[in-house]
Amino acid sequence: TKVISVSSAPFSGQKPGTSGLRKKVTVFQQERYLENFVQAIFDTLSGQQGKTLVVGGDGRYYNDVAIQTILRMAAAAGFGRALVGCDGILSTPAASAVIRKWQAFGGLILSASHNPGGPDGDFGIKYNLGNGGPANEAFTDAVYQRTQEISAYRTIEAADIDLGRLGEFQVGDMAVSIIDPVADYAELLESLFDFERIAALLARADFRMRFDAMHAVTGPYAKAILESRLGAPAGTVVNGTPLPDFGGGHPDPNPVYAAELVAALADSRSGLSFGAASDGDGDRNMVVGRGFVVSPSDSLAVIAANHALVPGYAAGLAGVARSMPTSCAVDRVAQALGIPCYETPTGWKYFGSLLDAGKATICGEESAGTGSSHVREKDGLWAVLYWLNILAVRDTPADVIVREHWQRFGRNVYSRHDYEGIETAAADRLMDGLRARLPQLAGSLCNGLRIEAADDFAYIDPVDGSRSERQGIRIMLDDGSRVVFRLSGTGTEGATLRVYLERFVADPSRHEVPTQEALAPLVQLAETVAQIAGITGRKKPDVIS
Ligand code: VG1
Ligand code: CO
Numbered sequence: 001t002k003v004i005s006v007s008s009a010p011f012s013g014q015k016p017g018t019s020g021l022r023k024k025v026t027v028f029q030q031e032r033y034l035e036n037f038v039q040a041i042f043d044t045l046s047g048q049q050g051k052t053l054v055v056g057g058d059g060r061y062y063n064d065v066a067i068q069t070i071l072r073m074a075a076a077a078g079f080g081r082a083l084v085g086c087d088g089i090l091s092t093p094a095a096s097a098v099i100r101k102w103q104a105f106g107g108l109i110l111s112a113s114h115n116p117g118g119p120d121g122d123f124g125i126k127y128n129l130g131n132g133g134p135a136n137e138a139f140t141d142a143v144y145q146r147t148q149e150i151s152a153y154r155t156i157e158a159a160d161i162d163l164g165r166l167g168e169f170q171v172g173d174m175a176v177s178i179i180d181p182v183a184d185y186a187e188l189l190e191s192l193f194d195f196e197r198i199a200a201l202l203a204r205a206d207f208r209m210r211f212d213a214m215h216a217v218t219g220p221y222a223k224a225i226l227e228s229r230l231g232a233p234a235g236t237v238v239n240g241t242p243l244p245d246f247g248g249g250h251p252d253p254n255p256v257y258a259a260e261l262v263a264a265l266a267d268s269r270s271g272l273s274f275g276a277a278s279d280g281d282g283d284r285n286m287v288v289g290r291g292f293v294v295s296p297s298d299s300l301a302v303i304a305a306n307h308a309l310v311p312g313y314a315a316g317l318a319g320v321a322r323s324m325p326t327s328c329a330v331d332r333v334a335q336a337l338g339i340p341c342y343e344t345p346t347g348w349k350y351f352g353s354l355l356d357a358g359k360a361t362i363c364g365e366e367s368a369g370t371g372s373s374h375v376r377e378k379d380g381l382w383a384v385l386y387w388l389n390i391l392a393v394r395d396t397p398a399d400v401i402v403r404e405h406w407q408r409f410g411r412n413v414y415s416r417h418d419y420e421g422i423e424t425a426a427a428d429r430l431m432d433g434l435r436a437r438l439p440q441l442a443g444s445l446c447n448g449l450r451i452e453a454a455d456d457f458a459y460i461d462p463v464d465g466s467r468s469e470r471q472g473i474r475i476m477l478d479d480g481s482r483v484v485f486r487l488s489g490t491g492t493e494g495a496t497l498r499v500y501l502e503r504f505v506a507d508p509s510r511h512e513v514p515t516q517e518a519l520a521p522l523v524q525l526a527e528t529v530a531q532i533a534g535i536t537g538r539k540k541p542d543v544i545s
Contacts, residue, residue: 020126056090057110133376
């Protein structure tokens with residue numbers, strides 16, 4: 001088949017953020033926009049001839065259109081085969097599992113994760129390497145560089161294929177296998193967890209769970225695994241049909257956007273004992289007990305502390321890793337286990353080298369992301385099954401498990417305050433101002449609190465030595481409390497300021513103090529040092545998680 005070169009010219013701003021390139025659908029719909037970015041990725045690869053590319057996404061609006069374009073371009077780039085999830089569906093962790101299982105050269109994942117979808121919503125694309133994980137910063141920087149000098153993209157003439165039928169197809173000289181998006185992934189999870197015990201738990205009359213798929217990609221996965229394989233009653237999975245616009249919702253499993261689930265678990269009449277939810281692309285998780293939302297940072301710590309109960313991890317953990325703003329709860333577990341705990345910048349791409357090198361087994365982020373060496377992405381259903389495995393073995397409600405954890409390790413009270421859609425210039429001014437004041441802040445007394453250290457987090461990857469700068473402003477107090485400031489790298493409108501607040505409370509008699517109350521002095525400190533209201537005009541955050 002003849003390769004056609006179509007002349008093109010650079011678009012500005014095709015810079016991958018925390019997790020790939022995310023823009024409004026309307027931006028992606030511009031002629032040559034998607035093509036340029038995909039070509040820049042392919043131009044940055046070498047050795048893909050005859051190899052396999054995995055392609056799939058979270059089913060959001062434009063997913064199917066983008067896949068057809070990508071397949072023609074992949075054929076032109078010389079890939080020998082593409083593995084595509086049926087209906088264009090592959091959750092992010094399932095894509096990672098498929099890449100690894102079939103030893104693919106890499107994969108293109110189409111998702112804007114927790115961002116809203118639909119014609120006026122967001123779209124996104126990222127490249128994952130042969131290890132199944134998001135490409136590292138060196139790669140994404142090279143892709144961006146390439147987008148700025150691109151003059152043509154390469155494609156072939158070929159008709160669209162039917163993404164809705166399993167089987168073997170052909171796009172030019174490239175074979176395309178339309179695969180069941182769930183099978184490989186479900187098989188992998190089954191190898192890690194005690195499905196028999198989980199099934200027994202789900203069969204109990206006194207245990208009822210609800211999984212809210214938020215009309216996003218995990219619906220088919222959760223139905224296949226929880227209902228079909230594990231025998232949970234039909235209807236356990238709610239909002240289980242992936243919709244191109246997520247039913248108009250915001251597929252972000254936090255107490256604000258998954259308020260219905262939280263309310264159901266708080267209402268004793270619901271009869272529910274355990275709730276869970278996942279995000280747009282299936283890599284995040286929310287875990288809810290009776291009237292109790294498990295903080296993602298606590299979840300990571302509980303998961304690490306209970307590894308001996310879970311078949312896939314019973315042999316021990318090599319180490320754990322968390323992103324810098326994630327609470328230090330897991331550090332305490334690592335210390336007790338006598339294993340290393342790594343602190344990385346925000347974004348799963350930084351965990352890849354630690355997982356590949358066997359330095360870390362379990363990783364997590366405060367943003368509802370937890371995962372392990374089984375894939376190279378965070379994994380929502382994995383975390384839910386891990387919790388179910390713990391609940392099944394310990395026969396203890398989720399909230400009690402967390403409270404007992406606090407008693408043993410102390411509680412890292414934690415919250416994140418997000419100021420969304422603020423003016424980019426104001427956000428930059430705020431961060432620049434903080435950066436400029438760092439030298440004075442360290443050692444100073446502020447609102448009666450002693451700031452022990454203040455810096456801009458930089459990370460040196462312990463495996464490959466690569467350095468990442470400016471990863472978040474940290475204000476550290478002498479009692480171990482922290483306030484961290486970062487700008488989001490996943491938004492598509494203006495800027496989102498994230499303020500992460502953490503305070504360690506050892507005394508069990510103080511563990512039940514409401515989170516926001518316990519953190520109030522730190523909220524004030526954040527306001528004083530960063531002048532949030534003064535600079536952004538916002539008196540309070542849009543989302544508290
Ligand atoms: C956010 C989270 C980060 C996560 C990233 C991708 O990034 O804070 O922890 O890795 O989203 O998650 P940011 O730059 O907006 O803070 V997902 O579920 O969008 O793939
Ligand atoms: Co996600």
